[in-house]
Amino acid sequence: MTAIRCHKLCKTFRQGDETITGLDHVDLDIDSGEFVCLSGPSGSGKTTLLNAIGGLDTPDSGEIRIGELQVERLDRGALADMRLHHIGFVFQSYNLIPVLSARENVEFVMQVQGVPATERRQKAAGILHEVGLEGMEDRRPAQLSGGQQQRVAVARAIVSKPDLVLADEPTANLDSVASTQLMDLFAELNSNHGITFVIATHDKRVMRYARRLIKMRDGKIISDKAN
Amino acid sequence: MRPGTWQFSILLKLSWRNLWRNRRRTGIMLGAISVGVWAMIFMTALMRGMVDDMLAQGIRNLPGDIQIQHPAYLDDPSVVNSIAEPGGALLEALQNDGAQSWAPRIRVPAVIASERESRGIELIGVEPGVEQQISGIPAEVTEGRFLESSRDNGLVIGARLARHLETRLGKRVVIMSQDPDNNISERGYRIVGIYHAEIAALEESRVYAGLEDLQQLLGIDGRISQIIVFGEDYRDVQSRYLGLAAVLPDGLDMRPWYRIDTYLAAMFKMMDGFVLVWVIIIFLALSFGLVNTLVMAIFERVREIGLTQALGMRPSQIVVQILLESLLLLLIGLAIGNSLAVATVKPLESGLDVSVVAEGMAMMGAGSVLYPTLTLHDLLLANVVVVVLGILTSILPAWRAARLDPIRALNMH
Numbered sequence: 001m002t003a004i005r006c007h008k009l010c011k012t013f014r015q016g017d018e019t020i021t022g023l024d025h026v027d028l029d030i031d032s033g034e035f036v037c038l039s040g041p042s043g044s045g046k047t048t049l050l051n052a053i054g055g056l057d058t059p060d061s062g063e064i065r066i067g068e069l070q071v072e073r074l075d076r077g078a079l080a081d082m083r084l085h086h087i088g089f090v091f092q093s094y095n096l097i098p099v100l101s102a103r104e105n106v107e108f109v110m111q112v113q114g115v116p117a118t119e120r121r122q123k124a125a126g127i128l129h130e131v132g133l134e135g136m137e138d139r140r141p142a143q144l145s146g147g148q149q150q151r152v153a154v155a156r157a158i159v160s161k162p163d164l165v166l167a168d169e170p171t172a173n174l175d176s177v178a179s180t181q182l183m184d185l186f187a188e189l190n191s192n193h194g195i196t197f198v199i200a201t202h203d204k205r206v207m208r209y210a211r212r213l214i215k216m217r218d219g220k221i222i223s224d225k226a227n
Numbered sequence: 228m229r230p231g232t233w234q235f236s237i238l239l240k241l242s243w244r245n246l247w248r249n250r251r252r253t254g255i256m257l258g259a260i261s262v263g264v265w266a267m268i269f270m271t272a273l274m275r276g277m278v279d280d281m282l283a284q285g286i287r288n289l290p291g292d293i294q295i296q297h298p299a300y301l302d303d304p305s306v307v308n309s310i311a312e313p314g315g316a317l318l319e320a321l322q323n324d325g326a327q328s329w330a331p332r333i334r335v336p337a338v339i340a341s342e343r344e345s346r347g348i349e350l351i352g353v354e355p356g357v358e359q360q361i362s363g364i365p366a367e368v369t370e371g372r373f374l375e376s377s378r379d380n381g382l383v384i385g386a387r388l389a390r391h392l393e394t395r396l397g398k399r400v401v402i403m404s405q406d407p408d409n410n411i412s413e414r415g416y417r418i419v420g421i422y423h424a425e426i427a428a429l430e431e432s433r434v435y436a437g438l439e440d441l442q443q444l445l446g447i448d449g450r451i452s453q454i455i456v457f458g459e460d461y462r463d464v465q466s467r468y469l470g471l472a473a474v475l476p477d478g479l480d481m482r483p484w485y486r487i488d489t490y491l492a493a494m495f496k497m498m499d500g501f502v503l504v505w506v507i508i509i510f511l512a513l514s515f516g517l518v519n520t521l522v523m524a525i526f527e528r529v530r531e532i533g534l535t536q537a538l539g540m541r542p543s544q545i546v547v548q549i550l551l552e553s554l555l556l557l558l559i560g561l562a563i564g565n566s567l568a569v570a571t572v573k574p575l576e577s578g579l580d581v582s583v584v585a586e587g588m589a590m591m592g593a594g595s596v597l598y599p600t601l602t603l604h605d606l607l608l609a610n611v612v613v614v615v616l617g618i619l620t621s622i623l624p625a626w627r628a629a630r631l632d633p634i635r636a637l638n639m640h
Contacts, residue, residue, distance in 0.1 A: 051634055054537070056633045077541045080539050084540075089538065091537075097531055100241075112538070112540055
């Protein structure tokens with residue numbers, strides 16, 4: 001089943017007097033359960049494509065479908081609902097809410113979804129155990145290392161079993177051991193839970209985990225092949 | 228709990244914790260709100276106390292809570308427009324609460340003359356025992372004595388009037404007025420008491436004589452000018468008024484104080500307006516600090532707001548979160564401000580000596596002791612204004628936060 005369908009996506013940015021092409025007529029289909037890496041040099045359009053798929057950025061033209069949802073037609077509230085119920089985000093810098101503990105950060109999305117407290121606690125405890133953070137549930141982000149924070153962010157992204165996880169350079173701030181642990185975790189979640197992963201990365205070690213590798217340059221897909 | 232409750236609880240948790248991220252800034256803002264709220268309530272209590280005093284004195288000295296008189300009396304307060312002393316159902320209604328709460332009075336224009344000067348005055352015939360018990364007339368006899376009975380043939384005059392007439396206690400003066408046939412009625416009286424009143428104009432114009440003595444002088448046995456009714460609280464005369472209206476004989480006119488003394492009535496109405504304006508002015512000063520605090524708090528966590536948007540928080544939830552933060556700040560400030568106000572007003576309720584500005588107070592018709600009055604109405608008004616206007620002024624920063632572009636917000640350093 002197709003999880004993501006992009007059709008003739010275009011996006012440009014203004015930088016001073018210059019117009020920069022972010023996406024140039026991008027066509028892309030990703031099926032449910034795929035593990036896809038987007039690679040390419042800086043400015044190639046990887047992050048722009050991820051942001052457009054996640055409804056964080058609006059394309060100038062073209063269409064995006066996430067499951068049954070026509071993303072470009074949704075208003076801000078409906079986009080927020082789509083992200084809440086269908087998409088998990090993992091960002092380059094860990095992006096945790098500093099006033100919440102690790103457990104509360106993981107529970108955050110579920111709480112906004114309206115999941116009852118007991119169920120939330122169980123799920124958060126389970127996922128934190130799964131990402132190796134048992135015993136650190138009550139620590140605030142400032143009390144965790146970079147790798148631990150990124151694992152909390154991953155736990156938050158996957159705890160409510162989204163259809164899709166979008167990760168933008170998730171290992172950029174991690175050392176090699178932490179990167180390997182994180183990618184092992186992604187691979188395991190992909191195989192065990194069937195979650196679709198789309199990861200934008202420069203990191204060749206990350207690309208080795210992908211079953212499909214898409215290369216981009218100047219806003220275009222220049223190669224799309226099984227890995 | 229329903230899903231909406233979970234959502235609200237995370238918004239409340241975020242708001243509460245964000246509030247204490249910058250303790251210094253929050254502390255300063257709380258201090259400003261607390262002092263502002265205290266000033267609102269404290270000054271309102273002082274103003275309320277002053278106006279209450281002015282009204283209570285004005286009502287006690289002049290009209291009473293309700294007046295019953297001849298329909299033409301207020302236009303022509305002469306002896307021609309007198310009424311019979313109350314009887315029958317009206318008397319029963321006047322006495323139905325057991326305690327004496329009404330007084331018969333004669334009030335006619337007259338001339339008082341000493342051997343040196345003469346002046347126009349208001350001659351008031353009273354039943355001394357009744358008046359002293361329910362109206363406190365006259366305010367303070369400083370020399371001699373007050374009238375001892377309704378038949379007392381002495382006069383009690385104000386200290387200022389005595390000075391104008393160049394007379395003093397024990398001297399004789401002549402009173403001249405008109406009887407119902409428009410003939411001059413005059414008689415010599417001895418000054419048995421000199422009184423002091425808070426309001427200078429009253430001290431200069433009012434002269435008290437015994438009711439029966441005056442009836443005799445004016446040739447109106449059994450007749451009076453007015454029936455003055457007093458109540459517990461001048462703000463609540465309606466029930467007494469309606470009770471008396473039901474038994475009021477034809478040919479009598481009855482009015483509550485606010486229809487007799489429009490100046491006092493206007494002051495009473497204006498007081499609420501003053502309080503509201505005062506509360507709003509203080510709040511406007513506070514609102515700059517409040518908005519600045521919120522804008523700074525939002526500016527410092529633009530990335531987090533972008534993150535919560537990316538994670539699926541709706542714009543409306545972001546607005547609610549920021550408004551909750553503002554509300555919590557306001558509620559804590561209100562709690563401290565209210566406590567401070569109660570703690571400072573309550574000990575002063577027994578009286579605050581303002582004799583250093585006594586003349587100014589007297590000009591306004593108030594006494595030299597101020598009794599700050601803390602009313603539930605004023606407390607609620609200050610609290611409601613602060614909360615409602617506080618939330619309204621927070622809407623713009625909250626709305627702007629909700630409209631942030633998530634990508635720009637997430638990339639902001």
